[in-house]
Amino acid sequence: MTTAPGRRSSTFTRLLRHGFTDPSAADQLLGLDALTSVRSDPVLLEALGATADPDLALRGLVRIVEAEEESERQVLLDTLITAKPLRDRLLGVLGASEALGDHLARHPRDWQALVTYEAVDLHPGVAEFERGLAEAVDPDSLRVAYRRCLLTLAARDVCGTTGLAQTAAELADLATATLRAALAIARTAAPEDAARCRLAVVAMGKCGGRELNYVSDVDVIFVGEARDGVDETKAMQAATRLAAHMMRICSETTVEGTIWEVDANLRPEGRNGPLVRTLSSHLAYYQRWAKTWEFQALLKARAVAGDPELGAEYVAAVSPLVWGAADRENFVPDVQKMRRRVVDNIPADRIERELKLGPGGLRDVEFAVQLLxxxxxxxxxxLHSGSTLEALRALAEGGYVGRADAAQLDEAYRFLRAMEHRIQLYRLRRTHLVPDDEADLRRLGRSLGMRTDPVAELNKAWKRHASVVRRLHEKIFYRPLLDAVAQLAPAESRLSAKAAAIRLEALGYADPAAALRHLEALSSGVTRKAAIQRTLLPVLLGWFADSADPDAGLLGFRKVSDALGKTPWYLRLLRDEGAAAENLARVLSAGRLAPDLLMRAPEAVAILGDPEGLTPRTRAHLEQEVLAAVGRAGDAESAVAVVRGVRRRELFRTTAADLIGSYGTEDNPAEQDHGALVDRVGSAVSDLNAVTVAGALRAAVREQWGDTLPTRFAVIGMGRFGGHELSYGSDADVLFVHRPREGVSDEEASRAANTVIGEMRRLLQLPTADPPLLIDADLRPEGKSGPLVRTLKSYEAYYRRWSLVWESQALLRAEPVAGDEELGRDFIELVDPLRYPMEGLGEDAVREIRRLKARMESERMPRGADPTLHTKLGRGGLSDVEWTVQLMQMQHGWAEPGLRTTRTREALAAACAAELIPLEEAQTLDEAWVLATRVRNAVMLVRGRPGDTFPSDPREMAAVGRYLGYEPGHVGDMLDDYRRITRRARAVVEERFYGAAT
Known part of the structure; x- marks a missing residue:
């Protein structure tokens, strides 16, 4: 019969109004003969329209009706119309779960499980579920019975009869009953194994905490014991067979689907350990080998199946270990590692849709609660609850978390878990991804009660709750600490001083009492300053706790705030400039050098909030600033004080950029090109020292001679200074050269040159708290016994007659850094033939260089130093690499222009390009040189004084490790990597330097 167009239009409108998205298909389904008796009943249409997906619910209903025998079909339809509870339950499930619709199509009679709801059915426990599974005698019948029980559970959920927490608890109880039924089937299949052993199944994770998802791995641990008179080895073998069979029953996939995976990887040694252990074996492992995360996992341990006495013994035995985990020596680094791994390993294209692991996701809540x-x-x-929500409530009641924060977190967690449940219920698949398909989002939104604009409402609510979680994840760790000392919160919601100290200690603060005093000083009171700092500190404390020295970070922040707290721009900068506060936290907690520089000039904190603030200033820019300042100064000492101020500010800029580039921030991940970072630091420090020398030279000249010195004068940088490779603690190696002006005698010119050198040194060595700049002229001809300064002609005469091979080698890095530019160029023109001799080096010269290197290795290594860890003179260190490169420069520089550079890495790259050294060997040398340089820089940054080997203090060593990219607790890996990299470099040196052909 053909439907009139007007009537069809009216029908379609009615279907659309009831939430159908495909009214044409729905109209065809409603017109099927199987639905003749109910198609015109408005009750049915209203009920379908109330479901999450009316189209899906109608398709599911048709499949059940068509699968039923004709005699039963009308019973179902009549009951559906007359019994509202059944109608709501059945259609509610069909509209929310395609997978349960499939189950009902295969087993149409199972709809009858939804007919009656006795009082006990509203909140069934393990016993009720066990009765529902009692007839299951094999894996397939167990799967069918499990889905039938799940059907009733899902019906209570989608109809709102149970809330989130009760649904999760029922899912865990159903899992418990299923594990017991599966173990019973396994025992029946192998009665001889069952007779040999006692076997207990301990639930972990969400099942243990009675907060299970619809589809989740059920984490378990198996504990076994031999029965009286049975050999333990045979008993454990029997227990292992029973456990493995039980796991297969639950995990295997058949036409009836999979129940869920049983995962035993939380057991001692993970998948590499035995599946079943005795209780004593478990305890021996936990007492000796277990890591903090394993005790965190045991927090939810609950005996669920098998031998109840053995299971209870296990839980009772491990409980003291769980609650003593925070006293373990490695607790803090383990916690820091766990915090950083909350969002690890999430593909970039999925992180925004991740309900569980993404920022503001479920894991943030669970981790925060478990850590507290x-x-x-x-x-x-x-606080000893395995349930996240129960534990959160207990934390709030105990004052460990603010009540308002706990309430917000509870609401957000319930919403996110409800989203997760409904996503999984649709196809009964394990997923934590929010769908991106419009239809899926619409069904999900409607399943959560959103009707006006389900997709928009869902996205808005989801983002709001995720934002709350992300903010509170940090806040609940640290806000109560402020409440404990600021005396602003109600007394019942404040941590006690003892509890606050415990929390600080667990977060890595070595002196929690001092930390509490700093917090009180920073956050107490009703001033604007205190209010802003109370806003900033929860986040800052988290960044400090993530560093190697949280105490130093907090102390440094207090000092800076004491110095600048009344300056209007300071707190506004930290509050409003996103990166400034994090940059400051990283810098203050990374060691002594950068904070010491900042304490001397707190206003330099403004650098951290400027997007261009961490970019090194060019040498020309700095020189212009310094020379202008010297020109305005009243005397030489005042002038050098200004020069030192510039050096202090720029050294802070360089150290801050180095630290932030190495550690990274949320908005600025750590740089991976360590060589580029090393080059940038070396160039910046070298330029800064050159400008400082130029400023001191100008000040010394102006003090006695005005604008013109009687002799032209130049400073030649040598060593790492000339090579643009200075580290933070390096001396400035120099040569001084002068040329008398016309009409000035050699004697007068020499006196003037020596006087200006003496004055420069005096000015640069005036007492100061700044890192010193020591000028070292020992690389001059004849060393310490030679004249401090020579004329260009004197240098020419000396080099022509007396120059030794080591002096030619030293000149490889000669480069003018200050003074008369023309004279500097003339000096370089003079020495080029010495450092790049025509036709290279003779055999005798090569032997002499090797002899000098070997002598230096044997004589200059400090007594007691580990030669495998000494960055300068040790195996594969700076000296090894530099001498090897310099030998190639002296041998081939006359023919290869690329080798004529003062920079080590540049010369090494040129040697590789000229095929003087294979690429792999060049990369090996370069890697070792960069690493050794980074270690030297790290030591100076951390200790505030230079050093050529790793520090012995554990906290300083950890800070060096963080700078080099190692997580807490991996200092051993850092030392192993250093030894490995430098050992490989030394092998290249042995071949290329000591075995090189002349």
Whole structure:
């Protein structure tokens, strides 16, 4: 029969109004003969329209009706119309879960499980679910019975009869009953194994905490014991077979689907360990080998199946270990590592849709709650719950988390878990991804009660709750610490001083009492300054805790704030400029050098908020600033004080950029090109020292001679200074050269040159708290016994007659850094033939260079120093690489223009390009040189004084490790890597330097 167009239009409008998205298909389904008796009943249409997906619900209903025998079909349809509870349950499930619709199509009679809801059915426990699974005698019948029980559970969920927490608890209880049924089937299949052993199944994770998802791995640990008179080895083999069979029953996939995966990888040694252990074996492992995350996992341990007494013994035995985990020596680095791994390993294209692991996701809540449980549960048994929501409530009642924060976190967690449940319920697949398909989002939104604009409402609510979680994840760690000392929160919601100290200690603060005093000084009171700092500190404390020295970071922040707290722009900068506060936290907690520089000039903190602030200033720019300042100064000492101020500011800029580039921030991840970072630091420090020398020279000349010195005068940088490779603690190696002006005698010119050198040195060595700049002229001809300064003609005469091979080698890095530019160029023109001799080096010269290197290795290594860890003179260190490169420069520089550079890495790259050294060997040398340089820089940054080997203090060593990119607890890996890299470099040196052909 053909439907009139007007009637069809009216029908379509009615279907659209009831939430159908495909009214044409829905109209055809409603017109099927199987639905003749109910198609015109408005009750049915209203009920379908109330579901999450009316189209899906109608298709599911048709499949069930068509699968039923004709005699039963009308019973279903009549009941559907007359019994509202059944109608709501059945259609609600069909509209939310395609997978349960498939189950009902295969087993149409299972709809009858939804007919009656006795009082006990509203909140069934393990016993009720066990009765529902009692008839299952094999894996397939267990799967069918499990889905039938899940059907009733899902119906209570989608109809709102149970809330999120109750649904999750029921899912865990159903899992418990299923594990027991599966173990019973395994025992029936192998009665001889069952007779040999006691086997307990301990649930972990969400199942252990009675907060399970619809589809989730069920984490378990197996504990076994031999029965009386049975050999333990045979008993454990029997227990292992039973456990493995039980896992297969639950995990295997058949036409009836999979129940869920049983995952035993949380056991000692993970998948590499035995599947079943005795209780004593478990305890031996936990007491000796377990890591903090394993105790965090055990927090939810609950005996669920098998031998109940053995399971209870296990839980009782591990509980003291769980609640003592925060006292372990490695607790803090383990916690820091776990915090950083919250969002690790999420593909970039999925992170924004990740409900569980993404920023503001479920894992943020769970981790925060579990960490606070481990920290405070040592002394407060009320926190010993495996349920996230129950534990959160206990934390709030105990004052460990603010009540308002706990309430917001509870609401957000319930919403996100409800989203996760409905996403998984649709196809009963394990996923934590929010769908990106419009239809899926619409169904998801409607399943959560959103009707006006489900997709927009869902996205808005989701983002709002995720934002709350992300903000509170940091806040709940640290805000209560401020409340404990600021005396602003109600007393019942403040941490006690003891609890606050415990939390600070667990977060890595070595002196929690001092930290609390700093917090009180920073956050107490009603001033604008205190209010802003109370806003900033929760986040800053987190960044400090993520560093190697949280105490130093907090102390440094207090000092800077004491110095600048009344300056209007300071706190506004930290509050409003996103990167400034994080940059400051990283710099203050990374070592002594950068904070010491900042304490001397706190206003330099403004650099951290300027997008261009961390970019080194050019040498020309700095020289212009310095020379102008010297010109305005009243005397030489005042002038050099200004020069030192510029050096201090720029050295802070360089150290801050180095630290932030090495550690990275949320908005600025750590740089991976360590060589580029080393080059940038070397160039910046070298330029800064050159400008400082130029400023001191100008000040010394003006003090006695006005604008013109009687002799032209130039400073030649040598060593790392000339090579643009200075580290933070390097001396400035120099040569001084002069040329008398016309009409000035040699004697007068020499006196003037020596006087200006003496004055420069005096000015640069005036007492100061700044890092010193020591000028070292020992590389001059004849060394310490030779004249401090020579004329260009004197240098020419000396080099022509007396020059030794080591002096030619030293001149490889000669480059003018200050003074008369023309004279500097003339000096370089003079020495080029010496450092790049025509036809290279003779055999005797090569032997002499090797002899000098070997002598230096044997004589200059400090007594007691580990030669495998000494960055300058040790195996594969700076000296090894530099002498090897310099030998190639002296041998081939006359023919290869690229070798005629003062920079080590540039010369090494040129040697590789000229095929003087294979690429792999060049890369090996370069890697070792960069690493050794980074270690030297790190030591100076961390200790505030130079050093050529790793520090012995554990905290300083950890800070060096963080600078080099190693997570806490991996200092051993850092030393192993250094030894490995430099050992490989030394092998190249042995071949290319000591074995090189002349």
């Amino acid at each position: 449980q481990l920290v405070h549960g040592r002394s407060d048994a009320s």
